[in-house]
Amino acid sequence: MGVEDLVVLRLKMFKFEISAEDTDIIAFLIQKALNSINNITNQNYTEDTFPISLKEILVDKAVGEYLKLKNTLGELPENFETLAVSQIKEGDTTVSFSETSTDKKIDNLINMLLFSRDFELLKYRRLVW
Structure with missing residues (x-):
């Protein structure tokens, strides 16, 4: 499974449906996330040479970039804020997170x-002398 497929799958975990026009945006954001990782590790990874053990980090960074873009543009679905937990109840104990705004949770x-x-990523950092 390619990185783009994994990004789409990860976005589905957040109840996001990806349109055909978002495919180019996702490809750009994957490259942006890859460049960010290359800057941190001082490597020159491509999608083909990227270590499998870091693939989830690349996917999460690309998904984070996508959600940040959609949030900035005001294009997050209305039901997206319901994913943020506002209260946990177990037995007779209740913990409420209502003082934290939805925007802050997102x-x-x-x-x-x-x-x-x-x-x-520090494990993959290459030192140059």
Whole structure:
């Protein structure tokens, strides 16, 4: 399965349906995410030479870029905010996250996709003397 297929699959996990016109956008954002990883690792990976062990990070970064773009353009689906957890109840204990706005939750999700696994890229960092 190619990176583009994995990005579309990951977006489906967030209840996103990808249109045909979004295919070029996704290809661009995959390249942007790949360039970001290359900058962090000081490598020159392509989609063909990219390590399999980092593929999920590439996919998450591309998905984060896509959601950030859609959020900036105001094109996130209305039901997207329902994915953000607002309350957890177990037994007689309830924890409410209502003080956090939906926009903040979406921003946290996007930042998690973009940056949360950057520390794993350090293993692949190439030092140049």
